[in-house]
Amino acid sequence: MRRVAIIGAGMTKFGERWEQGFRELVVEAGVRALTDAGVSGDRIGAGYIGTMASGSLVGQEHVGGLIADYMGLTPIPITRVEGACASGSLALRQGFVDVASGMHDIVVVGGAEKMTDLGVSAVSDILGGAGDQEWELFLGATFPGIYALMARRHMNDFGTTEEMLASVSVKNHSNGAKNKYAQFPREVTMEQVLASKMIADPLKVLDCSPITDGAAGLVLAPLDMAESFTKKPVEIIASAQASDSLALHSRKTLTGLRAAQVAAEKAYEMAGATPKDIDFAEVHDCFTIAEIMAIEDLGFFPKGQGGPASLEGRTKMGGEIPVNTSGGLKACGHPVGATGIKQAAEVTWQLRGDAGERQVKDAHIGLSHNVGGSGATAVVHIFRNQ
């Protein structure tokens, strides 16, 4: 297996992008990634695109063909992958395997979702398809409710408080305020989060990631070819994926995601690293409780200590392990299929020293953690600069 590097990254502004369709967003992000890599289309061997629900959201399946067409890349193979909210990281993972195996040299990977063309209620139903349609969605369980169950159990078992949850939102908005691509680049206070409208007790609207349009792209190459494109290649030193039951009712615990724990364990093994080696991380904060579980599942803090660690500022910029320097799903927005690629783009910029006001000092090893639905899929990647 060859060593694999990211040689280019790009993304669109995340938000309500009513002037652009799905395909325009993909092209915008894709062209930025290719331009960043300085690679021409004729060098590209294959592509992967992560999108969860373009069929239901905009009536368009077959987005691999669409993108080959609109990016001017035909006849190269482009394949769509889907793992709900982890679709982007699955695209990255398949691209990684293609390059590592020698199947292709230059591979472009992306993620995209166009979510704001429908009303909130329709979108909530469609997103519910990331859970168990027969046992959860059909009975009315949409995602705020599912994560609220996990939050309540975490509060019961470990004493996690609403303030601890809120502290995640405050931190991520503080980081996102420095990110020009973020949907909500503004700070919020603890008081504002606690006073915001209740969605699914104990989760308030400012505990929840928003509905968003956006796309992101990366260009991958074998590490030994990467230096002909960029002076700052970022190596992917681990790519790991795991699964769990789709419905919560089949799980042994609600206070952590087994798929994330298994993926993390495999990723650390592949990278020859431990949680202590990670300088910063982008994690899947679709709800504030999800970030608290993530920093525990990844081994940054013992199970049950994620809440206090967040409240104490240990995951802030300048803290012992900065988490979601991009602003996370909370402030950047969560165009479902794009999120995993956006996370990897943020890690890339951090490891190249290109993160501007958000720059983590002495960043050498970064991690991304991307979860599908309530955790039936989880993907962990670890990255290192050269």
Next chain:
Amino acid sequence: MRRVAIIGAGMTKFGERWEQGFRELVVEAGVRALTDAGVSGDRIGAGYIGTMASGSLVGQEHVGGLIADYMGLTPIPITRVEGACASGSLALRQGFVDVASGMHDIVVVGGAEKMTDLGVSAVSDILGGAGDQEWELFLGATFPGIYALMARRHMNDFGTTEEMLASVSVKNHSNGAKNKYAQFPREVTMEQVLASKMIADPLKVLDCSPITDGAAGLVLAPLDMAESFTKKPVEIIASAQASDSLALHSRKTLTGLRAAQVAAEKAYEMAGATPKDIDFAEVHDCFTIAEIMAIEDLGFFPKGQGGPASLEGRTKMGGEIPVNTSGGLKACGHPVGATGIKQAAEVTWQLRGDAGERQVKDAHIGLSHNVGGSGATAVVHIFRNQ
């Protein structure tokens, strides 16, 4: 890259499977494939599932997680891939890369679609998402109309006749009558096809593949491990994929699919083979014209000669190159995501000598050709027995 073999195959009966849901169909096919391979779940490293539109058809995205769950395979990674009607072959291709690269040893791949829970009109709209939503579907172009355009042009340029089209249907129903898994295992006559109801001139209902529920699965292993599971491993000697523009209006020709031509060329190169080396093939006959274009695009007959070749019986059982011994999409039915895997299962059974009444004599090298939508994705695999 390691050599890769199919060590097990299984499928459900195709048809209107109103008693089973999506997940039950996948489990039925998956268990048959695993049983055929004699492999236990704990040996499996990863899985891929091809499905086009489960979100729109049954409200369920995240089918990788669903299948890991219902097949009892958690926490192994299972990833959904989508390329419209070529989704199944994309799953096979990703599994092939996983095994060839050494990423995993035993990989299970499958395809499934549950299509008959909605009315025909709704399903036609959803299938239209395999074409260009903005430039075709939005304006009313569903697939019978799109393929009718191709048929008319082929008739204009090459003198292809309605009888030539009909002969494909007659042949495939003759083959499908011997297949217990087929949705319509019965013969039809030339007169019946020509007298059947017009759908989109010149395509009549008996020129069209039906709407179908079904699933199929395969188990892959490195060739050098395959003999510990089966005495009759079938090697995958080529896997190639290509893309084309999504909308017909951007193409230079309507009488052939460039993506299929490019994929075939790459596949022959990878296999070190020519069209003359292929003993039989499963091709994508979503409409009768599609099979005629396929046997030309694959180089079995010169462009324009597919119609006469079909009418003359050169693609029949016992002809110079038997095509669609399974009955094809026409007689077997076309549960979109399952079709590519079903094609590979048929080729596997033929190459093992297990095809019963449908057995091709002296079958040594077989080919599968799977097309997404109107040809924005095409995938060609070539298989050989040992």
